[in-house]
Amino acid sequence: MLLVNQIRENYAVSLAGLQKRNIANAASILDQVIALDDLRKSTQTQRDQFQAEANSISKQIGQLMKEGKAAEASAIRERTAQIKEQIKELEDQYTKVEEDLKALLYTIPNVPHASVPTGKSAEDNEIVLQQGEIPSLHADKLPHWELIKKYDIIDFDLGVKITGAGFPVYKGKGARLQRALINFFLDEALAAGYTEVQPPILVNEDSGYGTGQLPDKEGQMYFASADQLYLIPTAEVPITNLYRDVIVTEESLPIRNVGYTPCFRREAGSWGAHVRGLNRLHQFDKVEIVQITHPDKSYETLESMSSYVQGLLQKLELPYRVLRLCGGDMGFTSALTYDMEVFSAAQERWLEVSSVSNFETYQTNRLKLRFKGDDKKTQLAHSLNGSALALPRIVAAILENNQTPDGIRMPKVLHRYLGFDSI
């Protein structure tokens, strides 16, 4: 969440940023934050004064008891009753103000970076670059949901039988392609200096709040109610929360982790025309990269993460483009996001396969993820993450773009992982 002090000190920037997200009453929201924080401070000052008085009386009583002056002790003891009442009242008020402030802050998204374009929807995203050749396919090209049937590599009906819609079963070469991609992505990340982690894929409520899925996206996560645990929608949640309530040394930055996990999304209400086949699933596999950086380095890091992801797409021989998301399309917690989309040549659509974001201090503030520098001061680090990559749409694009009448050619870079070179 946003820092109140940042709102105070950079009021104009915060206001302009939230307006870029098309929040109409941004000014009144920010004013409310400041007013609540003022009230919080004054309440605390009062409460602390009373508490200090109560503490001092208690000490006196202790001293008198020790000296055997029981009568004097019980005399001043009577005075504490009213003080206690006032403390209680102020304490309750403080708790309420603090909760109100927090609740309000939870509803405010991150302030977009200056370079974020204005806009209302995905239409307004800025195309930063486009690379790779869009293949021209033969006339009887098939979309991937036909190809997977033709070659019997992914079975949606079986998934429906054992679980439900959106839970495909990968079979034979389909399953091996999944495994090859995961290994390829992990090996690439390792070579780029990331440390591999295997986190839990169920997380508790605190973790959900830490990275911002809660309370914003409560309905999008599967919830195991018997144990009060959420199935992760992305490895970002457990991996970033590894550093919740942690103060790291400045030298340990940047922290770079990569992890493969299945991801679970309820996608409530988002099923429509363009979600056939692998385009949108309830369960899918993803390799995620996460970095914790010094605040001065985070935008440099964002660019390097973007280049890294583009490198993967190039190695997979997929045509792609990079979008800088506009204020209206950006995620709640992000300050700047690049989306990478690959062209899926039979659907003739661009499919989002990665989203690389800098959250600045929005997550680390909730996480209390700080570092201590040479000046001994602790300050919030910046957090970033990106998909590298999400599998299903990569699979869709590979299948569609490389189809021939005689089979589907696999990208060269995967051959040694696959053990075959075509399907």
Next chain:
RNA sequence: AGAGAGUUGGGUGAGUGGCUGAAACCAACAGUUUGCUAAACUGUCGUACGGGUUAAACUGUACCGGGGGUUCGAAUCCCCCACUCUCUGCCA
């Protein structure tokens, strides 16, 4: 899942109602000494939110797993929860 024992600052670990934000030791940091290293000695050595200051100094409050209660006063007593360890059971 049942029974028992625990959870204290970066670590080990004292502390059963007031003088304890917390002994001691270790680690870490700064300095002194030393030709260098080591050793020794001295000092510093938690976090958050307030007040205060140009900034400091200084100062208030809270925090001994989390939440609640008893009390003038709680790390210390009581209740609930989480987690850890041991034994039993079950199990990939």
